[in-house]
Amino acid sequence: MDRPIDYGRYEKGRHLNYWEVDRVLQWEVRRTYPGDELAFGVEQLSSFGEAVGQVVADNSDYVDDHGPELHTYDEHGEVRNEVRYPAEHRENEEIAYGHGIVADSFRAPPGREEPLSKLHNLAMEYLLSYADGGLTCPVAMTAGVALVLEKFDDGDLAEVFEGLTARSAEEVVEGAMFLTEKQGGSDVGATETVARRDDEGNWRLYGEKWFCSNVDAEAKLVLARREGAPEGTDGLSLFLVPHTVDGEPNDMLCRRLKDKLGTVSVPTGEVELDGSLGYLVGETERGFKYMTEMLNLERLSNAVAACAHMGRALLEATVHAANREAFGTTIDQFPLMREDLVDMAVDHEAATAYSFEAARVFAERERTGDDDAYRLMRALVPVAKYRTGRMAVDTCSYAMEVLGGNGYVDDFVTNRLLRDAQVLPIWEGTSNILSLDLLRALDREDAHEPLLAEIDRRLDAAEHPYLADLAAEVREEYHALAEEMAALGAGDEEYAQSKAKRLADHVFEVFTAALLVAEAQQRIDDGDARKALVAERFVDNYLREGRGISDGDRFPLEHFDAVVRFAPVDPEQLHEAVPADD
Numbered sequence: 348m349d350r351p352i353d354y355g356r357y358e359k360g361r362h363l364n365y366w367e368v369d370r371v372l373q374w375e376v377r378r379t380y381p382g383d384e385l386a387f388g389v390e391q392l393s394s395f396g397e398a399v400g401q402v403v404a405d406n407s408d409y410v411d412d413h414g415p416e417l418h419t420y421d422e423h424g425e426v427r428n429e430v431r432y433p434a435e436h437r438e439n440e441e442i443a444y445g446h447g448i449v450a451d452s453f454r455a456p457p458g459r460e461e462p463l464s465k466l467h468n469l470a471m472e473y474l475l476s477y478a479d480g481g482l483t484c485p486v487a488m489t490a491g492v493a494l495v496l497e498k499f500d501d502g503d504l505a506e507v508f509e510g511l512t513a514r515s516a517e518e519v520v521e522g523a524m525f526l527t528e529k530q531g532g533s534d535v536g537a538t539e540t541v542a543r544r545d546d547e548g549n550w551r552l553y554g555e556k557w558f559c560s561n562v563d564a565e566a567k568l569v570l571a572r573r574e575g576a577p578e579g580t581d582g583l584s585l586f587l588v589p590h591t592v593d594g595e596p597n598d599m600l601c602r603r604l605k606d607k608l609g610t611v612s613v614p615t616g617e618v619e620l621d622g623s624l625g626y627l628v629g630e631t632e633r634g635f636k637y638m639t640e641m642l643n644l645e646r647l648s649n650a651v652a653a654c655a656h657m658g659r660a661l662l663e664a665t666v667h668a669a670n671r672e673a674f675g676t677t678i679d680q681f682p683l684m685r686e687d688l689v690d691m692a693v694d695h696e697a698a699t700a701y702s703f704e705a706a707r708v709f710a711e712r713e714r715t716g717d718d719d720a721y722r723l724m725r726a727l728v729p730v731a732k733y734r735t736g737r738m739a740v741d742t743c744s745y746a747m748e749v750l751g752g753n754g755y756v757d758d759f760v761t762n763r764l765l766r767d768a769q770v771l772p773i774w775e776g777t778s779n780i781l782s783l784d785l786l787r788a789l790d791r792e793d794a795h796e797p798l799l800a801e802i803d804r805r806l807d808a809a810e811h812p813y814l815a816d817l818a819a820e821v822r823e824e825y826h827a828l829a830e831e832m833a834a835l836g837a838g839d840e841e842y843a844q845s846k847a848k849r850l851a852d853h854v855f856e857v858f859t860a861a862l863l864v865a866e867a868q869q870r871i872d873d874g875d876a877r878k879a880l881v882a883e884r885f886v887d888n889y890l891r892e893g894r895g896i897s898d899g900d901r902f903p904l905e906h907f908d909a910v911v912r913f914a915p916v917d918p919e920q921l922h923e924a925v926p927a928d929d
Contacts, residue, residue: 351914354669355677360662360760361404365477366396369658370913371696375703376470378866384463388470391456395446395471399478403442404760406435407479407612411763414611417562417604428590428601430563430614439482439612440516443475449490449519453497453512465494465644466703466710469651476655480767481612484774485521485561487648491641492522492566495585499629499637504587507566523564524641525556525588525618533780535570535635536579540620542571542586550586551598551622562601562616565590568641569625570634577632585634586625598622609766643724645775646732647709650702653735656768657695660739660746663761664688665911667750679907686903687749689910691742693884698735700866701859705731719797726794726854729781733848734855736772743768782847785854786835795832798858799825805861808868813879813921817886821860824890828857856889876916877909884910 349370357363366372372392380388410433418429447456452468455461468490476483493511496504510520530537540554552571559567567588576582589597600619607615629637665688668679678684705727712720747754747761754761772778788794802825809818831850835843863882870878884902908914 349913349915351908351912354662354665354679354912357666358670360659360666361400361478363400364393364397365400365474365659366393368400368662369396369477371658371699372470372473374866375699378869379466379703379707381464384467387456387459388463388467391446391451391467392470392474395442395448396474398442398446399474403439403475404478406439407482408760408763409433409435410439410479410481410612412757415604415614417601417614417616419601419603426596426600428563428596428599430601430604436482436612437516439479440519443471443482443486444514444516444519446471447514448472448475448486449493450512450514452490453493453508454514456514464710465490465713466706469647469703469706472648473651473655476652477659479612480652480656480771481610483648483652484610484613485523485564487645487652488524488561488564489519489522489566490648491524491644492568492587494644495568495628495637495641496587498640501629504626504628507587511566520566521561521564523559523561523567524638524645525559525567525569526638527558528555529557533777535583535638538570538572538583540569540571542573542584542625545622550625550627552586552588552620552625553622554620556618556620558605558615559618560610560613560615562604562614562618563590568628568638569620570638571625573631580635582632583634583638584631585628585637587628588620588623588625592624597624608769609763610770642775643709643728646728646781647702647706649771649775650698650728650731650735651706653732653739653768653771654695654699654702656739656764656771657691657698657735657742660743660761660764660768661688661691661695663759663764664691664746664749682904684749685907685911687745689884689903689907690888691745692911693881693888694738694742696881697859697863697885698738700862701727701855702731702735704862722788722792722794723797723801725788725792726785726798727858729776729784729788730851730855730858732775733772733778733781733851736768736774737778739768739771740765778848782851783844785851786843786847789832790836795829798854799829799832802828802858802861805865808865810868811871811876811879811918811921813876814864814868814871814882817879817882818861818864820886821857821864821890824853824857825861828853860886860890871918871921874915874918876918876921877913879918879921880906880909880916 413433415430415432421427448471451463452465472483489511496508513519542550542552545551569586569588570583572582598621602617605615671678708720708724712724743765750761753759806818806822809815867878867882909916
C-alpha cells in the first residue's frame with residue numbers, strides 16, 4: 348500500500364513531479380487506459396509531470412506577467428498580424444509538444460508501433476493545466492483540428508495534419524477554432540461570415556470573428572456560409588484557414604488582443620476576414636457536424652483542465668495548511684480546516700473520476716465507432732464540462748482563502764489559478780448551453796438508455812456490505828433520475844428547458860456516486876478501503892438532505908488522513924461502520 352503523503356515536507360506546490368503527487372490522476376489513468384498502453388503511458392506522464400512541475404510552473408508565472416503582444420502593423424504600416432511571445436512561453440511549448448502531448452495520440456511515438464488513444468492526450472493536458480491553463484487551450488485546439496482532419500479530410504490537407512501532429516514546437520502547426528461572432532455568441536447558426544469563390548475557384552471568407560483564442564494559429568477552423576446556403580447551422584461549411592499564405596498575411600486583420608481576466612498565455616483577439624483564403628473540409632453544409640466532433644474533444648479538454656486546476660489548488664492549500672502555524676499548531680489540525688480540505692479533496696476526486704470516465708467512453712467511440720459508446724458520450728461530455736468548470740472556480744476560490752492575504756496577491760499562484768479557472772465555465776459552451784445539449788442528447792439520441800444502464804451496472808458491482816448499503820441509497824436516486832428523464836421527455840419543451848440545469852446536476856451526482864462505488868469495490872478487492880470513504884462522503888454531500896449540524900457526523904475528524912493524505916484503510920475497518928440489521 349502507498350504511504351500517506353506528508354504535505355509538510357513541501358514548501359509549496361511546485362518543484363515537484365505533478366504525476367507523482369497526484370494519486371487521483373494515477374488511479375484514473377490505471378483504471379481507464381487500455382492495458383497495452385498503460386506502461387508506456389505512465390512513463391510518459393511521469394516524465395511530463397516532472398517537467399511541468401520543475402520548469403513549466405515557474406515559466407507560466409512569468410508569462411502571466413509578461414504575456415504575448417500583438418503587432419498588427421510593421422514599421423511601414425503594412426499588416427503583419429504577428430504575436431510575440433516571451434522566451435519562457437516558447438520553452439513551455441517545446442516541453443509540451445516535445446513530450447508528444449498531441450502527436451502521440453495521432454502518430455506512433457518512438458518505441459511503439461501504434462498511436463496511443465485520445466485518452467492519453469487528455470491526461471497530458473491535465474498535467475499541463477496544473478501549471479498553465481492558458482497554454483492548454485492552443486494544445487487542445489491543435490488536437491481538435493487534427494481530429495477533424497483525421498476524420499473528414501479527403502487527403503488534400505495531409506500536410507497540415509502532419510504539422511498539427513509534429514513532435515516538436517519548432518515543427519508543429521498550431522490549431523484554433525474561430526466560432527464566436529458579435530451577434531451570435533453561442534448561437535452558431537447566426538453566423539454571418541460568408542464564403543465566396545474567387546476567379547480562380549478558391550474559397551474566400553468575409554466576416555468578423557469576435558473571440559479568437561490562439562489568434563495567430565496557422566491552422567484555424569472557421570465556419571462560414573456559402574452564398575445561397577440555407578440559414579441556421581444546416582447551411583454552414585467548415586474551412587481550414589491558414590494564418591499566412593506564402594509568408595504573407597492571409598487577407599485578415601487581427602485588430603487587437605482582448606484584455607482578459609486570466610489565461611494570459613493564450614492570445615485572444617478580434618479578427619476581420621477580408622477575402623481570406625480557406626480550404627473546404629469535407630462536404631459542403633456539413634461544417635457544423637464536423638465542428639461538433641471537435642467540440643466533444645474540446646469540452647473534455649476543458650473538463651480535465653478544470654480537474655487539474657482543482658488538483659493544483661488543493662495541493663497549494665494542503666501544503667500551506669500543513670506548514671502554517673497558528674495558536675501553537677499547524678492549521679490542518681483544526682476541525683474546520685480538516686472538514687474543508689476533506690470536501691475539497693472529495694470534489695477533486697469525484698470530478699476527475701467523472702471526467703476520465705467520459706474521456707474513456709469518448710476514446711472507445713473513436714477507436715470502435717460503437718453506437719452505444721457514442722450515445723453515452725453524448726450524455727456524459729456536456730455534463731462533465733458544465734459541472735467541473737463550476738467546481739474548479741469554487742475550489743480555486745477557497746484555496747485562495749486558505750492562504751489568506753497571500754493567496755490574493757500576484758506573488759502566489761492561487762491568484763492566477765482563480766483567474767484562469769473563471770473562463771472554464773465559459774469556454775466551449777456556457778452552463779445553460781451545455782444543459783440544453785444534454786436534453787438534445789436524451790431526446791434525439793436516446794442517450795438516457797446507455798446512461799441508465801451504465802449507472803445500474805456500476806451499482807451492481809458493490810459487494811462489500813458497506814458499499815452495498817451505500818449503493819442501495821444511490822439506487823433510490825437512480826430511480827428518481829429515471830423518472831425525471833421520463834417526465835421531462837413527456838412534458839412541454841419550455842418546462843423541460845427550465846429544468847435542464849437541475850437535470851444535468853442530478854446526472855452528474857448519480858453517475859459519479861455510482862462510479863465511485865464501483866471504484867471503491869475495485870480498491871477493496873486490492874486491499875484498500877480508502878475509496879469507500881470518498882464515495883460515502885460524496886453521497887453525504889450531494890445526495891443526502893440536511894444541514895449536517897446536529898447529526899453527529901465526525902467524518903472529517905476521523906478520516907482526514909485517509910481522504911486528504913491518502914492513508915490506506917484496511918477493509919476490515921469498514922465492517923465497524925456497517926449498520927446492524929434491525
